[in-house]
Every structure is written in C-alpha cells, then in structure tokens.
Amino acid sequence: MRKFHLTFLMAAALLLASLVPAQAGLRVDIYGPGQNIVNLALAAPLRGPNSEATGMGRNLQKLVEENLSFLPFMRLTDPKAILGGTVLGGCEPPALDFKRFQLAGSDIVVTMLWPGGDSGTTSVQIRAFETSSGGRLFGKEYGKVSPKDLPEVADRFCADLLEALTGNGAFFRSTLAFIKSNGKMNSNVWLCKPTGRDLRQITNIPGKSMSPAWSPDGRFVVFTHIDEKSHALGVWDSSSHKVQRIRFPGNVVIGPAFTPDNKVAVALSNGKYPVIYLLNHAFQKERVLEQSNAINVSPTFDSTGRKMAFTSSRMGGPQIFLKDLGSGSVTRVSQGGSYNTEANLSPDGTLVVYSRMTDYGHRIFVQDMMTGQERQVTFGPGSDEQPSFCGDSYFIAFASTRGGSRGIYLTTRHGGDAKKVPTGGGAVSFPRWGMPGGKK
Amino acid sequence: MKRFALVMALVMALAAGFGCAKKTGNEPGYDDGMTPEMRAAIQQITDARVYFAFDKFTIKPEYKEVLKNKAALMKQFPSIKVRIEGNCDERGTQEYNLALGERRARAAYEYLAGQGVNPSQMEMLSYGKENPAVQGSGESVWSKNRRDDFRVVAH
Numbered sequence: 001m002r003k004f005h006l007t008f009l010m011a012a013a014l015l016l017a018s019l020v021p022a023q024a025g026l027r028v029d030i031y032g033p034g035q036n037i038v039n040l041a042l043a044a045p046l047r048g049p050n051s052e053a054t055g056m057g058r059n060l061q062k063l064v065e066e067n068l069s070f071l072p073f074m075r076l077t078d079p080k081a082i083l084g085g086t087v088l089g090g091c092e093p094p095a096l097d098f099k100r101f102q103l104a105g106s107d108i109v110v111t112m113l114w115p116g117g118d119s120g121t122t123s124v125q126i127r128a129f130e131t132s133s134g135g136r137l138f139g140k141e142y143g144k145v146s147p148k149d150l151p152e153v154a155d156r157f158c159a160d161l162l163e164a165l166t167g168n169g170a171f172f173r174s175t176l177a178f179i180k181s182n183g184k185m186n187s188n189v190w191l192c193k194p195t196g197r198d199l200r201q202i203t204n205i206p207g208k209s210m211s212p213a214w215s216p217d218g219r220f221v222v223f224t225h226i227d228e229k230s231h232a233l234g235v236w237d238s239s240s241h242k243v244q245r246i247r248f249p250g251n252v253v254i255g256p257a258f259t260p261d262n263k264v265a266v267a268l269s270n271g272k273y274p275v276i277y278l279l280n281h282a283f284q285k286e287r288v289l290e291q292s293n294a295i296n297v298s299p300t301f302d303s304t305g306r307k308m309a310f311t312s313s314r315m316g317g318p319q320i321f322l323k324d325l326g327s328g329s330v331t332r333v334s335q336g337g338s339y340n341t342e343a344n345l346s347p348d349g350t351l352v353v354y355s356r357m358t359d360y361g362h363r364i365f366v367q368d369m370m371t372g373q374e375r376q377v378t379f380g381p382g383s384d385e386q387p388s389f390c391g392d393s394y395f396i397a398f399a400s401t402r403g404g405s406r407g408i409y410l411t412t413r414h415g416g417d418a419k420k421v422p423t424g425g426g427a428v429s430f431p432r433w434g435m436p437g438g439k440k
Numbered sequence: 441m442k443r444f445a446l447v448m449a450l451v452m453a454l455a456a457g458f459g460c461a462k463k464t465g466n467e468p469g470y471d472d473g474m475t476p477e478m479r480a481a482i483q484q485i486t487d488a489r490v491y492f493a494f495d496k497f498t499i500k501p502e503y504k505e506v507l508k509n510k511a512a513l514m515k516q517f518p519s520i521k522v523r524i525e526g527n528c529d530e531r532g533t534q535e536y537n538l539a540l541g542e543r544r545a546r547a548a549y550e551y552l553a554g555q556g557v558n559p560s561q562m563e564m565l566s567y568g569k570e571n572p573a574v575q576g577s578g579e580s581v582w583s584k585n586r587r588d589d590f591r592v593v594a595h
Binding site for chain 2 (some may be wrong): 184185208210211224226229230231251252254255267269272273274295297298311317318339341342355357362385386429430
C-alpha cells in the first residue's frame, strides 16, 4: 500500500512538472523589425499511446488550426510532410519522436492528450515543445471540457501558447466590438472574437450606431447613436444586457473612448467647435481634456492614460496630435498628407496608427513615437479606415472596402497580408478590441 | 343591452376616426391647418439647400441670398421651427465628418440668427456622411452631398 502511494505521488509530481509553464529558449519577437516565421506542427490528438482521439480531440485540433492561421508569423506544417505520420507513441519525451518533426522543418510540435477519453465531460493536456532541443515551451491541463467548450478551450490554449512565445496572448483573449449596417440610417453594435467566432448582436435600437468602444474592465461598450432628432451616447451594459441612450447639451456626441480608469472621453459641442470632455463614472461631464478654435475629436489613450492622441483641424485640414495629459503639451504627430484622422494609440504608447486620405482612398499608417518614422501598413484596394490596436500593441483591426462591401480585416504593426474577419452578411465597420471580463 | 350597443357604436366611431387620421398632406381632404402662404414658405425653406466646398463650412456668397430668403420667411412665420441638418460627402472619415457636418449646420444657424431669426426657431443635427442626398462617386455627386438640409419640424 505504501509502495502504491509512493508510486502514485511520483506519477502525480511528474505530471504536474510536465504541465507547469516552462521558459524554454524559443521566443518570437513580434515587436522587432526582423520578425521571423515559426513553423508549428500539430501532432494527432491522443487518448493514449498510439491511440488517436477522433471525437472532441479532432474537433479541438481543427479549432486550434483555425486559430493559429490568424498568426502571420506562424506556419502550420502539412501533416503529410511528416514522415511516419503525426500519431505518436506518447505526448512527451521520451515517447515523443522529435526527429520526424525536425525533418519536416517544424520548430514547434504541439501534443494533445485526452487521458480520460475525448467524449462527455473530460480534460485535455496540451503541451508544446521546441523540436531542436526537445525543451518544453508550454504545458497545461484544461479541465471540465465538453463539446460546447471546445472553441473556448481552443482560444485559451492559443492565448497561452501565444503568451509563451511572444509574451502577450491578448489576441485570443479579445472580443471585437463593431458596427453592422442594416440600411441607410440603421446600424447596431455586434461582437465577435477576432477569429469571427462567437458572433452576436448586442444592441437593437433604431437609428445609426457608430464608434463603439470597450471599457477596460470589459463591462461596457459605449458608442455614438444618431436618430432623426439628436446624437446621444449609447451605453451597453454587459451585466444587464441593457442599452441606455444618454443625451448631452449641444449637437454632437462623437467618437467615445475609455481611459484606463474606466472613464469615457468624448467630443461634445455646446459652443462653436466640438470639445473633448472627460466624463465621470456616471457618464456626466467632469472636465475638458482638449479644446481650441477648431474641430477636436476622436480621443484615444495609451494604457497609462497619460498620453491622448486625437484628431484636430487646428492647422487647417484634419491632422493627428498627441497631448501629454500631465504637462498639457500638444504636439503634431502626422506630418505627411493633408487629411489624417481616426488615430488609435497602441496600449504600450509607442505607436500611433491612423488613416490617411490618398487619391485612391484611405490607407492605414503607423508612426513610431520614439523615432518619428512613419510606415504605411495597408495598400487597399478600396478604402482602409478605422484602425484599432489590439491589447498586445501588435495586431491592428481595420475596416476596408477592398472586398466590395465594407468588411473587417486584421494586419499588424509591420503591415503584411491582411486577413478578413468573418462577420456574416452585411457591411461592417469600426472594429474595437476589448476583453469581456477585463484583462486576464 | 342598450348601453352595450352604445359603447360599441362609440368604439366603432373612434376606430373609424383613427383610420382617417392616417391621411397625409398629399391626400385629398387633408387639412394641416396651414394657410397657403405658410405652406409656400415651408416649401421654400425646405427646397433650397446650401452647398459647401470640400472640408469647408464657410457659407459661399451665392448661398447668402438663399439664407436671407429663409430668414425673412422664418421671421414672417415665427411658429415655424427648422432643423438644420449638416451633411458631408463620402470622402472624409465618419467621426471627423460628424464634426464637420455640425460646423456646416452651425454656419447656417449663425447666419440665420444674424439675420434676426429667433434661435428658438432653430435646431441643429449632423449626419456627417451617413445621409447622402445622392448615391455614387465623383465630384458631381460629392458636391450635392456637401450640404445643409432644412427640415421644418413644427409650424
């Protein structure tokens, strides 16, 4: 009996050790200029040695494949290129044969083990290894998994893997709020994951909704709402699923955005020009953040709340400016072009992304706040607008007419091929990143 | 029983009355309580639009006469209340155009106020680029969408 206990404890300790997140050598620098491609192979999901999991196991693997296809720095190894196949004798060394994956050019191999079988409600152990050294990059057990939980498990695993590789897994933990049109003066707020999954409509009010923005705690989505009489601030509360329509003195409510402490900044006008106000937690005016004898709209903040970028016509046409909210100093950001709008600050405060009007439509540009260097990251066709940084300061979502009607696309701070987010039928716009339930 | 019949008759009469209330100004027999002069004034106020240059909100000289005419009619009929709706063409971006549309509505508002129109007779609304008068692209279309509409909301 004692021997059994000892053996059991040793086995449990070994399992735990194999699942503890590891700090292996392979890291992907997604922020530097020389971003490289990582080749990743998915081993066949197993119920046990050489026993493939063909139920939930196969479905989860498919979801993970779909998710990873959104990472521009990751290339999935074709299973047919792996000599000897992907069904393994085990999910970790020494039963895991790294050589076949090395030969196929894979840098990373991911294994999935369903020790209790892959039907009903069960658990899955997922591990990632560097094929060259055999070192473990990641390991975790996801418990209480049933078929309906598979998309969430895929997102959680991909977020964990992304975090292990790059230091930030925000992409798969985020939900996009966006606007879907239903006729000329009718549009509402919708949500979906950046992969297009979990698509749902959250408001259903007559009139035009625009410019949604998530609160950092993930509780609210605010937006501009225009009906046939007035502008208002729309507020959707995820805890009650109710929408409030809050009116302000004056004529406009434009481009609301949250500060890091869950307050709203929004352009309102009760004088000659729109003024950027900070509202308190009850959505009442607290103080002016920026005003001048010109249009000032579309505030955006970094994660410290000390920097605010905005659009202003103070120098003629609309340009992007940056305000240090501590000192009050304002500096012009956009230098090229005569029409730059829709700024969005990266959460780490290092980049500003904005759209510029060109002869061929709008294009998205990123400016490095340290060097002042500007880089065009989209090239149409059609018009590319409304860029928005993910919480990782790497991915950028934007709206584009490149496919005919307006759709939502993803690119990165480095540019590259844009990938369309599936959002169902209808023209969609104003993608804005958020994390329901707050930052995890 | 007699009382029930009376109530039913009243209900029928009321229902018939509500049916008639659906008539619009275009239907024969519609009485909006307006004199022909007021109707003509409303027509003139709403028909004549004010157009703007790209990314501009200054009133062009040729539209000052249009606004003066509107001002005279609004002063003549002080019960008329007008909503000035500012609009933009499709080229600019949506949030900035909401601000620009408001500036265009305000430009007309201030001009009319300067002509002596009571501010309580006016309200403003910006649609930005969301409510184009003409669909399509090209300057001939854009120039028709950079405009102020004048909608009579009370009289």
